[in-house]
Amino acid sequence: MSDAPLVSIKNLHANAGDTPILKGIDLELRPGEVHAIMGPNGSGKSTLSNVLVGKPGYEVTQGEVSFQGEDLVDMDPEIRARAGVFLAFQYPVEIPGVANNYFLRTAVNAVREHRGEDELDAIDFLTLLKEKMKLVEMPEDMMSRAINEGFSGGEKKRNEILQMLLLEPSFCILDETDSGLDIDALRIVANGVNQMRSPDRTMLVITHYQRLLDYIVPDHVHVLSGGRIVKSGDKSLALELEEKGYGWIDGVEEEGVA
Amino acid sequence: MAGVNPELEKLAKQDYKYGFVTDIEEDRVAPGLTEDVVRLISSKKNEPEWLLEYRLKAYRRFREMLQEEESHPEWAKVSYPRIDYDDIVYYSAPKQQKKIESLDDLDPELRETYDKLGISLLEQKRLNGIAVDAVFDSVSVATTFKAELEKHGIIFCSFSEAVENHPDLVKKYLGSVVPYSDNFFACLNAAVFSDGSFAYIPKGVRCPMELSTYFRINAAGTGQFERTLLIADDDAYVSYLEGCTAPQRDENQLHAAVVELVALDRAEIKYSTVQNWYPGDENGVGGIYNFVTKRGACRGHKSKISWTQVETGSAITWKYPSCLLIGDESVGEFYSVAMTNNKQQADTGTKMIHIGKNTSSTIISKGISAGHGDQSYRGLVRMGPKAHGARNYSQCDSLLMGDKCGAHTFPYLEASNPTATLEHEATTSKISDDQLFFCRQRGISEEDAISMIVNGFCKEVLRELPMEFAVEAQNLLSVSLEGAVG
Ligand SMILES: Nc1ncnc2c1ncn2[C@@H]1O[C@H](COP(=O)(O)OP(=O)(O)OP(=O)(O)O)[C@@H](O)[C@H]1O
Ligand SMILES: [Mg+2]
Numbered sequence: 235m236s237d238a239p240l241v242s243i244k245n246l247h248a249n250a251g252d253t254p255i256l257k258g259i260d261l262e263l264r265p266g267e268v269h270a271i272m273g274p275n276g277s278g279k280s281t282l283s284n285v286l287v288g289k290p291g292y293e294v295t296q297g298e299v300s301f302q303g304e305d306l307v308d309m310d311p312e313i314r315a316r317a318g319v320f321l322a323f324q325y326p327v328e329i330p331g332v333a334n335n336y337f338l339r340t341a342v343n344a345v346r347e348h349r350g351e352d353e354l355d356a357i358d359f360l361t362l363l364k365e366k367m368k369l370v371e372m373p374e375d376m377m378s379r380a381i382n383e384g385f386s387g388g389e390k391k392r393n394e395i396l397q398m399l400l401l402e403p404s405f406c407i408l409d410e411t412d413s414g415l416d417i418d419a420l421r422i423v424a425n426g427v428n429q430m431r432s433p434d435r436t437m438l439v440i441t442h443y444q445r446l447l448d449y450i451v452p453d454h455v456h457v458l459s460g461g462r463i464v465k466s467g468d469k470s471l472a473l474e475l476e477e478k479g480y481g482w483i484d485g486v487e488e489e490g491v492a
Numbered sequence: 493m494a495g496v497n498p499e500l501e502k503l504a505k506q507d508y509k510y511g512f513v514t515d516i517e518e519d520r521v522a523p524g525l526t527e528d529v530v531r532l533i534s535s536k537k538n539e540p541e542w543l544l545e546y547r548l549k550a551y552r553r554f555r556e557m558l559q560e561e562e563s564h565p566e567w568a569k570v571s572y573p574r575i576d577y578d579d580i581v582y583y584s585a586p587k588q589q590k591k592i593e594s595l596d597d598l599d600p601e602l603r604e605t606y607d608k609l610g611i612s613l614l615e616q617k618r619l620n621g622i623a624v625d626a627v628f629d630s631v632s633v634a635t636t637f638k639a640e641l642e643k644h645g646i647i648f649c650s651f652s653e654a655v656e657n658h659p660d661l662v663k664k665y666l667g668s669v670v671p672y673s674d675n676f677f678a679c680l681n682a683a684v685f686s687d688g689s690f691a692y693i694p695k696g697v698r699c700p701m702e703l704s705t706y707f708r709i710n711a712a713g714t715g716q717f718e719r720t721l722l723i724a725d726d727d728a729y730v731s732y733l734e735g736c737t738a739p740q741r742d743e744n745q746l747h748a749a750v751v752e753l754v755a756l757d758r759a760e761i762k763y764s765t766v767q768n769w770y771p772g773d774e775n776g777v778g779g780i781y782n783f784v785t786k787r788g789a790c791r792g793h794k795s796k797i798s799w800t801q802v803e804t805g806s807a808i809t810w811k812y813p814s815c816l817l818i819g820d821e822s823v824g825e826f827y828s829v830a831m832t833n834n835k836q837q838a839d840t841g842t843k844m845i846h847i848g849k850n851t852s853s854t855i856i857s858k859g860i861s862a863g864h865g866d867q868s869y870r871g872l873v874r875m876g877p878k879a880h881g882a883r884n885y886s887q888c889d890s891l892l893m894g895d896k897c898g899a900h901t902f903p904y905l906e907a908s909n910p911t912a913t914l915e916h917e918a919t920t921s922k923i924s925d926d927q928l929f930f931c932r933q934r935g936i937s938e939e940d941a942i943s944m945i946v947n948g949f950c951k952e953v954l955r956e957l958p959m960e961f962a963v964e965a966q967n968l969l970s971v972s973l974e975g976a977v978g
Contacts, residue, residue: 289933291925311929311932311933312935312936312938323933326930327926327930330949331948337944
């Protein structure tokens with residue numbers, strides 16, 4: 235494990251549309267680490283993840299983000315994805331008509347091509363897919379259905395984790411992957427995530443609840459408020475927040491961002 | 493959604509791959525629509541008297557229609573200036589030796605043209621299982637695999653040859669499904685049709701290969717007026733494919749074809765079209781006016797006619813492949829993908845006319861609009877008074893890309909039998925920025941994402957196409973959308 239950060243965020247300011255949301259974020263994520271980000275509704279957590287994956291409509295106005303030593307800000311989203319940046323969406327979209335397995339194979343092969351690996355044919359892919367589906371306990375018939383169409387909230391989240399398992403990114407961002415999950419699904423999703431923990435991978439886990447962090451134990455916990463990180467600590471910070479809420483921390487705005 | 497996606501914009505700026513012109517000497521008549529021109533076409537083809545009479549009847553009726561305001565087909569949701577029918581060349585054919593003995597004698601220019609289009613006319617090079625009739629401007633220049641088909645008693649030849657060699661069949665069925673007076677463009681076609689394909693599948697024969705016609709407009713200033721007639725006798729089966737391209741020109745060219753299908757007892761005809769006429773440029777200059785009448789008559793008990801079309805080309809498309817469900821328990825199907833991009837317009841759909849008992853029909857229509865494309869689905873389902881127990885299911889889905897295009901649905905449902913059931917579903921959706929971004933976040937380029945979503949949207953139709961065509965159609969859809977993405 236090297237000490238150079240895998241992801242380095244320096245003084246990041248960003249707009250969503252024309253509205254400034256992120257107001258100077260500094261974070262260093264080293265390989266092998268899991269960072270949790272907590273914070274009130276509207277504090278900018280999803281904005282941060284959207285900026286990191288290059289979603290159109292979000293603009294970096296100041297500061298820099300590097301990934302594996304490369305500037306991320308000017309990279310096209312699909313290139314970031316192929317290079318290993320992955321976001322498990324807070325609200326996964328449905329794409330009617332496009333079968334899950336076909337989509338997943340296209341995505342896996344796009345990433346493999348980028349890494350200089352051979353394409354997986356339908357049979358090899360199916361073997362890999364079945365193996366990963368077991369990890370998130372997804373029934374096989376879901377794969378021939380359209381992407382997320384008619385999936386329950388929990389199934390959509392599991393599908394996100396399945397995609398992460400298949401694409402094997404080195405920087406995993408999970409945006410409230412635990413919200414809307416029942417106890418069993420939470421355990422399944424957390425297991426999937428823990429499978430991915432490795433010395434050369436970094437995770438940024440956005441959540442509101444300690445219960446996820448019982449399963450995915452973070453190395454660092456940060457509190458985001460008003461577009462800034464107002465407090466950082468170790469896993470005990472999350473427990474403290476669970477108990478006391480955000481009110482006691484200096485700089486936390488009561489009603490989200492102004 | 494934040495304005496028009498730049499990828500979607502780019503989809504609108506692609507090149508038309510088949511826009512080249514073949515430099516070949518053509519025998520063409522002077523422009524203009526007169527009785528003499530009709531007689532000239534007929535005499536060039538050594539037609540029998542009855543056929544000339546048929547043409548002349550149509551010609552006279554068309555002259556009347558030109559004068560009758562209500563006969564002009566202006567109810568369709570497309571707009572174009574009225575056509576000057578005296579400005580069109582009605583006959584243009586490559587000069588070649590009267591009769592070629594074998595395909596090897598075909599003018600190399602022509603063979604090369606079809607090679608460039610991906611249609612090899614040399615049998616040994618053909619994919620097994622497809623026989624081709626190649627129609628170049630006003631005439632059929634080659635038909636492959638004739639001998640092989642003859643062994644099964646199947647007649648597959650150009651329309652002109654059919655008139656010469658099988659006049660009784662032609663006389664019996666010509667105009668029996670689409671009467672010459674049926675509509676404006678069908679009437680014009682009946683007067684001046686030049687060539688086309690003819691097929692007859694005898695009783696009990698399953699045609700062992702796909703039959704296909706490839707239409708190519710080459711000469712400038714000409715119209716193409718071809719005529720196709722397919723007859724499947726009792727218990728026969730045939731799958732027929734049709735493809736079309738034309739050079740890239742700044743003028744509009746008229747293509748007014750008539751296709752008639754006849755299915756007798758328990759016969760089945762599957763008719764597939766991949767239409768890729770030159771669509772005009774991104775400003776709507778040039779392109780083919782594709783005004784076509786296609787109709788099939790399920791005359792026999794339990795007969796079946798299935799239309800599948802993928803329409804990506806033409807400046808304007810006006811066509812409604814239809815089924816007359818006359819025989820009891822006969823089945824009609826219509827599967828359609830229509831794509832309009834840039835300034836393309838399409839008014840397309842179908843008619844299912846239920847006449848016999850327990851007849852059933854299915855309509856699956858998928859419309860895709862990008863750029864400033866505008867399209868309408870127009871479908872008529874009529875349950876006649878004797879159509880006891882008849883059923884129809886219709887589904888019309890539209891997919892919009894960007895915010896400058898349009899999609900409209902005009903279903904006409906007429907039920908004069910209380911035991912008939914009709915079901916109609918319609919949806920309109922958009923490819924959202926969030927969907928595209930989701931794909932990109934998984935490493936898939938925006939263009940691939942769009943083509944994946946579009947192909948997914950059309951898959952119920954694409955899977956009705958024969959294999960070779962399905963792949964071609966998928967590629968065509970992607971190419972037609974190239975430039976709608978940034
Ligand atoms: N396109 C946009 N234009 C203007 N404001 C936006 C836009 N997108 C997000 N915002 C605003 O930015 C703020 C931060 O939103 P964000 O989604 O990042 O919050 P969050 O921390 O993820 O909240 P939650 O916990 O509810 O998921 C909110 O006030 C939101 O309304
Ligand atoms: Mg959020």
